[in-house]
Amino acid sequence: xxxxxxxxxxxxxxxxxxxxxxxxxxxxxxxxxxxxxxxxxxxxxxxxxxxxxxxxxxxxxxxxxxxxxxxxxxxxxxxxxxxxxxxxxxxxxxxxxxxxxxxxxxxxxxxxxxxxxxxxxxxxxxxxxxxxxxxxxxxxxxxxxxxxxxxxxxxxxxxxxxxxxxxxxxxxxxxxxxxxxxxxxxxxxxxxxxxxxxxxxxxxxxxxxxxxxxxxxxxxxxxxxxxxxxxxxxxxxxxxxxxxxxxxxxxxxxxxxxxxxxxxxxxxxxxxxxxxxxxxxxxxxxxxxxxxxxxxxxxxxxxxxxxx
Amino acid sequence: xxxxxxxxxxxxxxxxxxxxxxxxxxxxxxxxxxxxxxxxxxxxxxxxxxxxxxxxxxxxxxxxxxxxxxxxxxxxxxxxxxxxxxxxxxxxxxxxxxxxxxxxxxxxxxxxxxxxxxxxxxxxxxxxxxxxxxxxxxxxxxxxxxxxxxxxxxxxxxxxxxxxxxxxxxxxxxxxxxxxxxxxxxxxxxxxxxxxxxxxxxxxxxxxxxxxxxxxxxxxxxxxxxxxxxxxxxxxxxxxxxxxxxxxxxxxxxxxxxxxxxxxxxxxxxxxxxxxxxxxxxxxxxxxxxxxxxxxxxxxxxxxxxxxxxxxxxxxxxxxxxxxxxxxxx
Numbered sequence: 001x002x003x004x005x006x007x008x009x010x011x012x013x014x015x016x017x018x019x020x021x022x023x024x025x026x027x028x029x030x031x032x033x034x035x036x037x038x039x040x041x042x043x044x045x046x047x048x049x050x051x052x053x054x055x056x057x058x059x060x061x062x063x064x065x066x067x068x069x070x071x072x073x074x075x076x077x078x079x080x081x082x083x084x085x086x087x088x089x090x091x092x093x094x095x096x097x098x099x100x101x102x103x104x105x106x107x108x109x110x111x112x113x114x115x116x117x118x119x120x121x122x123x124x125x126x127x128x129x130x131x132x133x134x135x136x137x138x139x140x141x142x143x144x145x146x147x148x149x150x151x152x153x154x155x156x157x158x159x160x161x162x163x164x165x166x167x168x169x170x171x172x173x174x175x176x177x178x179x180x181x182x183x184x185x186x187x188x189x190x191x192x193x194x195x196x197x198x199x200x201x202x203x204x205x206x207x208x209x210x211x212x213x214x215x216x217x218x219x220x221x222x223x224x225x226x227x228x229x230x231x232x233x234x235x236x237x238x239x240x241x242x243x244x245x246x247x248x249x250x251x252x253x254x255x256x257x258x259x260x261x262x263x264x265x266x267x268x269x270x271x272x273x274x275x276x277x278x279x280x281x282x283x284x285x286x287x288x289x290x291x292x293x294x295x296x297x298x299x300x301x302x303x304x305x306x307x308x
Numbered sequence: 309x310x311x312x313x314x315x316x317x318x319x320x321x322x323x324x325x326x327x328x329x330x331x332x333x334x335x336x337x338x339x340x341x342x343x344x345x346x347x348x349x350x351x352x353x354x355x356x357x358x359x360x361x362x363x364x365x366x367x368x369x370x371x372x373x374x375x376x377x378x379x380x381x382x383x384x385x386x387x388x389x390x391x392x393x394x395x396x397x398x399x400x401x402x403x404x405x406x407x408x409x410x411x412x413x414x415x416x417x418x419x420x421x422x423x424x425x426x427x428x429x430x431x432x433x434x435x436x437x438x439x440x441x442x443x444x445x446x447x448x449x450x451x452x453x454x455x456x457x458x459x460x461x462x463x464x465x466x467x468x469x470x471x472x473x474x475x476x477x478x479x480x481x482x483x484x485x486x487x488x489x490x491x492x493x494x495x496x497x498x499x500x501x502x503x504x505x506x507x508x509x510x511x512x513x514x515x516x517x518x519x520x521x522x523x524x525x526x527x528x529x530x531x532x533x534x535x536x537x538x539x540x541x542x543x544x545x546x547x548x549x550x551x552x553x554x555x556x557x558x559x560x561x562x563x564x565x566x567x568x569x570x571x572x573x574x575x576x577x578x579x580x581x582x583x584x585x586x587x588x589x590x591x592x593x594x595x596x597x598x599x600x601x602x603x604x605x606x607x608x609x610x611x612x613x614x615x616x617x618x619x620x621x622x623x624x625x626x627x628x629x630x631x632x633x634x635x636x637x638x
Contacts, residue, residue, distance in 0.1 A: 127422060142394075290506065
């Protein structure tokens, strides 16, 4: 059952891709949707995208390209160049977070599969069915949905649905870079890539991770203890949200999840040591509360204990 | 003072051809609607109970929306119904029922964020105008066209677009009517792309309207925003605190200086934020923008930000800070 589910990861730049062991992964999302200024972001480098697609295909992996969550008309020309290069290189799918980007992709590159990303806010089965009618090849329903709600949405359409299963999930797209506004790295100067180092916003004892133009969950979202249940809900792909992780961490995460997927396919629970390994890799612990209708920052383990 | 330049504002169009935009004010109650109309609003927007982006206490439930429509139409004014949450699966049928009721009530327009609900209205109630909500965060012309194809006749341009040339590009590239926010509180996140509140806290509660026990995501889809971005916080890296304070809070939007630009590019609706604000706020902010719009329309070349408006703006900004203090913020 879970054996055929795609496991993919998100890789922002060539430096990370060429250091990653792809062995545990089926596919990779190239590019980083939160900020075009991110160091080496594939979304500004058509030649790098072409090289990455070639490399992934050589390893028999699928190559997808994500796109910015927020894309203004002035940034269109740069993105268009990259999208056309990706299509020419044989990309296996393009991910749209912005409905305008989706519209452009379907009109200009109709031969390429288009994935509908989480920022399109797919919250119900009718939205999922609508995206199917519009030609989406894959849908990422909102990460705020519970497992039961997710199952209804997945059942409401005939296209593949994907769920992030690990990593810090987005809490929103900010209108400006928080790190540049509040540090000597002023907006007028070249970006110093402060988001490469972990920064947290703390409020009354809880926290969010700031990557400048976006806030992410403070804890790493983690569904490793629930993969069998998740697979039974009809999902086609599981995503590791690893945009800000280095190759070593991506290797560890993908290995744990590959093993957990194989165990899930036989109805076997993941070992607690693996959960602890993930907890150790997370900078500020684990969360998955949304999936269970709880606060997003809560964590629910296999024994249904809320730990946070 | 939110970037206001006092005095003369260079007119961008003096040919007098630009059509005067509608002034839309918030109505969190029938009394607020009366106040807004008295102060010069052409239209009010009102939340429909359980499916708008504000708390229930400022939404219209049951027959109230019908009363509001009767009152507004009697004065030759309009009402747009805010139904701009994204329904979860259990809410879809309820949402359809509410849409049918609004159509029956002859609402002047319905403000929607969920794409499938837009198509539902387009296909079932084609005579009911659809506005793509601020929650759709339109930041490019392709997106505006996308919502037009889903049945929208108006799109609200994202209020997080700070470069007005981006707004101009959208206006020039599409023929759909545009709506913009001109005054009020403004989020740290792009509207519709914020999940902070549900990350912090969600609750199960009894919903009297639905007669069921259900999840109230205090999140971007259910209108129970916890004003996270107005709160004090501390920005830290692994070594030290980098900054602290209300780091996410943005100054109130004061759009008087942008009025000439909006006239020039042909914006159809100028919207004031604040359904949860008190009556005095609704009255003063509506009067302010009524005066400014009329002044510009009458004589663009003489339009200026008047000194007498300054204390009004100061009070409006203080009112919003007081609103946040009622949440024990700041």
